[in-house]
Amino acid sequence: MEKAAYNILIIEDNATIREVLKMGLELEGFSVSEAGDGAEALAALEQSPRPNLILLDLLMPKMNGTEFVERIKKDPSNPNAKIPIVVISAVANSAREKPLQVQEVLPKPLDFNELFGVVRRFCPAP
Amino acid sequence: MVDVFKFKNFTPIRSDWLIGKGEMAESIRHFDWSRTALGPRDEWPSALRFAVNAMLATHFPSIVLWGPQLCLLYNDPFHKIAADKHPILQPGMPAKFAWPEYWDFLGPTYDRVMQNQESVFLEDQLFSKKLQDGSFEDAWFTASHSPIYSENGQIAGIQVNLVETTERKRIMNRLHESESSLKEAQRLAHIGNWVLDLRTNIVKWSDEIHRLLEIPQEKWKSSYDVREAARIYTAMVHPDDRDRVLQERNATLVPSHPSEKSQHYEIEYRLMMRDGRIKFILAKRETDFNQNGDAIRTIGTAQDITERKALEAELRAAIEVRDEFMSVASHELKTPLTALSMQLQLLNRIALLRDADQKIVSLGKAAFLSSQSLASLLDELLDVTRIRVGKLTLDKREMDLRCAAIEAVNQFQEEAKEKGSTITVTTAPIVRGDWDPSRINQVLLNLISNAIKYGEGKPIEVALFIDHRSGNASLRVKDYGIGISTEMQTKIFERFQRAISSDKVTGLGLGLYIARQIVEAHGGSIRVESEPGMGSLFIVELPLHR
Numbered sequence: 001m002e003k004a005a006y007n008i009l010i011i012e013d014n015a016t017i018r019e020v021l022k023m024g025l026e027l028e029g030f031s032v033s034e035a036g037d038g039a040e041a042l043a044a045l046e047q048s049p050r051p052n053l054i055l056l057d058l059l060m061p062k063m064n065g066t067e068f069v070e071r072i073k074k075d076p077s078n079p080n081a082k083i084p085i086v087v088i089s090a091v092a093n094s095a096r097e098k099p100l101q102v103q104e105v106l107p108k109p110l111d112f113n114e115l116f117g118v119v120r121r122f123c124p125a126p
Numbered sequence: 127m128v129d130v131f132k133f134k135n136f137t138p139i140r141s142d143w144l145i146g147k148g149e150m151a152e153s154i155r156h157f158d159w160s161r162t163a164l165g166p167r168d169e170w171p172s173a174l175r176f177a178v179n180a181m182l183a184t185h186f187p188s189i190v191l192w193g194p195q196l197c198l199l200y201n202d203p204f205h206k207i208a209a210d211k212h213p214i215l216q217p218g219m220p221a222k223f224a225w226p227e228y229w230d231f232l233g234p235t236y237d238r239v240m241q242n243q244e245s246v247f248l249e250d251q252l253f254s255k256k257l258q259d260g261s262f263e264d265a266w267f268t269a270s271h272s273p274i275y276s277e278n279g280q281i282a283g284i285q286v287n288l289v290e291t292t293e294r295k296r297i298m299n300r301l302h303e304s305e306s307s308l309k310e311a312q313r314l315a316h317i318g319n320w321v322l323d324l325r326t327n328i329v330k331w332s333d334e335i336h337r338l339l340e341i342p343q344e345k346w347k348s349s350y351d352v353r354e355a356a357r358i359y360t361a362m363v364h365p366d367d368r369d370r371v372l373q374e375r376n377a378t379l380v381p382s383h384p385s386e387k388s389q390h391y392e393i394e395y396r397l398m399m400r401d402g403r404i405k406f407i408l409a410k411r412e413t414d415f416n417q418n419g420d421a422i423r424t425i426g427t428a429q430d431i432t433e434r435k436a437l438e439a440e441l442r443a444a445i446e447v448r449d450e451f452m453s454v455a456s457h458e459l460k461t462p463l464t465a466l467s468m469q470l471q472l473l474n475r476i477a478l479l480r481d482a483d484q485k486i487v488s489l490g491k492a493a494f495l496s497s498q499s500l501a502s503l504l505d506e507l508l509d510v511t512r513i514r515v516g517k518l519t520l521d522k523r524e525m526d527l528r529c530a531a532i533e534a535v536n537q538f539q540e541e542a543k544e545k546g547s548t549i550t551v552t553t554a555p556i557v558r559g560d561w562d563p564s565r566i567n568q569v570l571l572n573l574i575s576n577a578i579k580y581g582e583g584k585p586i587e588v589a590l591f592i593d594h595r596s597g598n599a600s601l602r603v604k605d606y607g608i609g610i611s612t613e614m615q616t617k618i619f620e621r622f623q624r625a626i627s628s629d630k631v632t633g634l635g636l637g638l639y640i641a642r643q644i645v646e647a648h649g650g651s652i653r654v655e656s657e658p659g660m661g662s663l664f665i666v667e668l669p670l671h672r
């Protein structure tokens with residue numbers, strides 16, 4: 001029997017990028033859920049099982065990445081607040097984004113090797 | 127025959143009253159005057175004799191007109207310029223017949239002299255003058271007409287002396303022409319000039335200055351007391367610019383250093399017209415000083431540059447629109463490029479996993495590299511739109527340039543090897559300072575990538591140390607490749623310039639421009655030392671702190 005795969009939630013408004021991310025992660029053996037913006041993601045978190053990691057785009061309509069982080073971390077007692085978050089951002093200077101309460105910031109376009117390296121940190125191979 | 131003086135041992139000078147020598151003197155001496163209204167010469171009254179002798183003695187062209195008919199006698203200088211005008215200009219002929227063409231003003235002049243006993247001056251009168259070759263040309267003369275009195279106190283004739291004023295007249299004409307040219311030019315270019323004599327404190331404004339200030343023509347004055355002029359002018363200066371204008375005005379009256387002979391100032395400000403219209407003015411002035419450092423004279427110009435300013439504003443607006451567009455376009459292009467890059471990466475992974483055909487694998491890798499090239503070109507473009515004066519923001523933090531340099535070099539080791547170059551790094555153990563890590567990385571990547579591009583496969587040396595004298599970190603990247611000509615050495619740091627254009631070299635030519643903006647934003651400097659064929663050495667200096 002397959003052990004339960006890690007679940008990663010992708011929050012990204014661009015469908016193409018979401019799709020290629022999903023494909024890549026699934027190829028690596030992860031299970032993937034998606035959301036097109038922060039609001040959608042919050043709703044999804046209420047209903048589906050908790051993901052092991054969140055990949056978060058910053059520039060999104062309706063609710064952007066920064067606001068999503070604030071919302072999800074607002075109540076520290078909520079277990080959702082503990083989910084590790086990796087930001088994937090097109091904004092050039094990644095160092096600037098670090099102050100957000102996230103675990104890591106990766107620039108776009110993503111380097112898959114780098115991405116898997118970071119993901120494995122939070123979802124270590126058994 | 128009249129004996130003039132008879133003294134013992136004194137030889138009488140002459141027995142003839144006529145003293146003059148020369149052609150006309152001889153002509154008068156031997157002419158048969160009995161046929162004329164003047165009668166025989168030895169019966170001429172003494173007043174006439176004196177007048178004739180004076181006429182023959184002067185170097186001025188001179189005429190004597192005698193008697194009611196104003197009979198004509200003239201001297202050699204006059205003969206030279208006037209005679210032979212007619213078939214015969216005969217001594218003794220009445221003036222009316224001598225020059226009827228001038229009679230409309232000469233007649234009344236002679237009348238005035240004869241009747242009113244006035245001395246009359248005719249200034250700059252146009253006559254015809256005989257030239258050496260016998261031809262005639264226009265000439266101007268000033269003629270003085272004075273009454274000659276006979277013994278009985280009555281007016282008997284007119285003595286006329288002429289001075290040619292042609293040259294002066296021509297100069298005056300040229301001056302008027304040039305003055306009116308100047309006025310026209312000032313009007314055309316909307317530039318007025320003024321002169322201030324600091325000893326008399328009188329200032330003269332040209333017409334155009336008056337027009338600039340929109341002073342009605344009837345109020346124009348040829349000169350003003352400097353305080354009055356200053357008052358009128360300052361009142362027209364835009365209230366926000368007044369302080370600056372007054373400051374500049376006062377500053378220019380003192381030499382900045384003792385030996386200064388003349389001082390040049392330039393200032394731009396606005397005038398506000400009565401109806402609220404704004405005029406932009408470019409004013410220049412120059413003050414001359416004497417030996418003691420006193421200001422003696424100031425000259426200045428004021429030019430209406432309103433149109434130019436409007437064009438400048440339009441241009442700036444257009445450039446902003448363009449930059450905005452470039453920024454938006456670059457961002458728009460980035461999105462599909464991001465997707466493409468990730469898709470190609472994934473494609474290559476899958477190809478490897480499925481043990482795909484070698485051709486597919488290598489094509490896939492190539493496609494990915496292409497997308498990376500595209501991405502970096504786009505990044506350069508994006509950077510340029512972000513880099514404008516003051517718009518480059520730095521995120522400075524403490525970093526070690528040594529680590530950054532080694533990391534950057536490592537990134538290029540493979541590419542360098544492909545070209546045949548080896549990159550060596552020589553660095554001080556620690557090179558710490560406050561810099562923006564990602565921006566400095568950009569500079570490093572740019573310099574190293576250029577060294578590989580233009581290095582012709584020869585060794586590349588990167589050196590890093592702290593210059594304790596200047597307190598700067600010094601980064602040097604040296605290649606032994608193609609080199610850069612002197613004229614290109616300054617241009618390469620400007621936008622869109624490449625020292626050589628070649629199909630083998632890629633890029634937008636923005637790398638060094640961006641590098642320079644980054645380095646200078648840190649308060650540092652970048653320069654190149656190079657010789658064509660000998661390679662190039664790029665030197666970057668960065669202050670360690672702040």
